[in-house]
C-alpha cells in the first residue's frame with residue numbers, strides 16, 4: 001500500500017492531522033494507496049516556508065531559476081515510464097496515453113516556462129526630454145495553484161511552471177483523486193535541488209486544503225482549474241480579498257461539421273475529440289452539429305468508427321479507452337445517459353457500464369456513447385457531462401449553427417470543419433469560445449492564450465499571459 005506525503009519546506013512530511021484518505025485505482029475499483037488528509041495547519045506551515053524562501057528565490061537570477069526548472073524537466077523525462085504508469089493507475093487512462101501525452105506535456109510545460117522567462121521583456125514609454133517611464137514586472141509573492149484530476153501532472157505543471165519561473169513561491173494542491181504524480185514531482189524537486197519552501201505540495205480535500213489556500217491572506221494569487229461550481233465558490237472568497245484569480249472551468253464544447261468538410265478527416269478527428277481520455281478533457285467536443293445534407297452519412301461513418309474503440313484495462317495497448325476516474329463520476333455519466341433517454345434521445349451506440357474480465361472486473365468503465373434526437377435546450381445538451389458521451393444534431397445553415405453552438409453558459413473551446421476559408425474565419429469570429437480549432441483538434445502551441453469565456457472561466461493561461469498573471473506590473477516614471 002503506497003502512502004503519499006506532503007512536500008513542505010523541502011521535506012516530505014506527514015499531515016498535521018495524522019490521518020489519510022484512501023486512493024482508489026479506477027481500473028480495478030480497489031484501494032491501492034493513502035494520501036494525506038491535510039488541513040489549514042499544513043497550509044500554514046507551507047506559507048511560513050514560502051515566506052522565508054521568497055526573498056532569495058525572487059532575487060535569484062532568472063537564468064538560475066530556469067536552470068533548476070530545466071533540471072526538473074529532465075528528471076521527469078528520465079522517469080517517463082514510472083510516471084506514465086502512475087498516472088494511468090491513478091486516473092484510469094490508458095498507459096499509452098499518459099506516455100505519449102500527459103507526461104511529455106508536463107516535461108514541455110517546465111521547459112517552455114524555464115525558457116520563456118528568459119525572453120520576457122517589458123515596455124518603456126518615453127516622454128521626450130521630460131521623462132521616461134518603464135515597466136517592471138515583479139513576482140507576486142506566494143501563490144496558490146489548484147488543479148483537477150483529468151490531466152493530473154499535465155495541468156499541475158501548467159500552473160506551477162510559470163509561477164516558479166516568474167519568481168514566486170508556490171503552494172500547490174493536486175486533486176485528491178489523482179495525487180500520485182504530484183507526489184513523484186515533489187521527490188524530483190528535492191533531487192533537482194529546489195531551495196526549501198519554493199515549491200510546496202499539499203495533498204487533501206478541496207474543502208479543507210483548497211479552501212485554506214484560497215482563504216489565506218498571504219496567498220495573493222490563485223490559479224485554479226476545475227469545475228464551474230468550485231470556481232464560483234473560489235471567486236466568492238477571493239474577490240473581497242482582492243486576490244488575482246485565474247479560473248479555468250467547465251465546458252460544453254461544440255463540434256461543427258459543414259457539408260463541405262474533408263469527410264474522412266472530420267470523422268477520424270471527431271472520434272478523438274469526443275472520446276480521448278474517456279471524454280474527460282475539458283476541450284472534448286460533446287455537442288456535434290452536422291449540416292443536414294451529410295447528416296446520415298456522417299452519423300453512420302462516425303458510429304462505425306466509435307464501435308471500433310476498445311474500452312478496457314488501461315495497461316493493454318490496444319484499448320483506446322480506459323476507466324472513468326471514480327465510481328461517483330461513472331455514476332454521474334451513467335445518470336446523464338439515462339436522462340438523455342428520458343429527454344427523448346436515442347442511444348446509437350455505447351451507453352452502458354462494462355465489466356472486463358479479470359483484474360478490471362470492478363473497474364469504472366463506460367463504453368463510448370453517441371446519442372441523437374435531442375433538442376438544444378435539454379439538460380443533456382446544456383450541462384457538462386465530462387465523460388464519453390456525445391450528442392449529434394443536424395443543422396441547416398451557418399447562422400443557425402452559430403446560435404446553437406453559443407446557446408450554453410459555457411465558452412471554452414469549439415471545433416469547425418469546413419473547406420470554405422471565408423466561412424471558417426467568419427464562424428470562428430462569431431463563436432463564444434476562448435479557443436477555436438478549424439479542421440483540427442487539440443493542436444496546441446504553448447505560446448497561445450488558453451482559457452474560456454462566459455462560465456468557462458476568467459483569465460488566460462499559456463504563453464506570456466501566464467507569466468503576466470503571476471507578476472505585478474509597476475510603472476516607474478523618471479523625470480529627466
Ligand code: NAD
Pocket residue numbers: 146147148149150151155173174175176204205206207209210211214225226227228230231233234248249250251281282384386412452456457
Ligand atoms: P473540482 O472543481 O471538483 O476540483 C478541482 C480542484 O479543486 C481539486 O483539486 C479539488 O480538490 C479542489 N477544490 C474543490 N473544492 C474546492 C474549494 N472549495 N476550494 C478550493 N479548491 C477546491 O473539479 P474536478 O472534478 O477535479 O475536475 C473536473 C472539472 O474540471 C470539469 O468541470 C472540467 O471541465 C474542468 N476542467 C477545466 C479545464 C480548463 O482548462 N478549463 C481543464 C481541465 C478540467
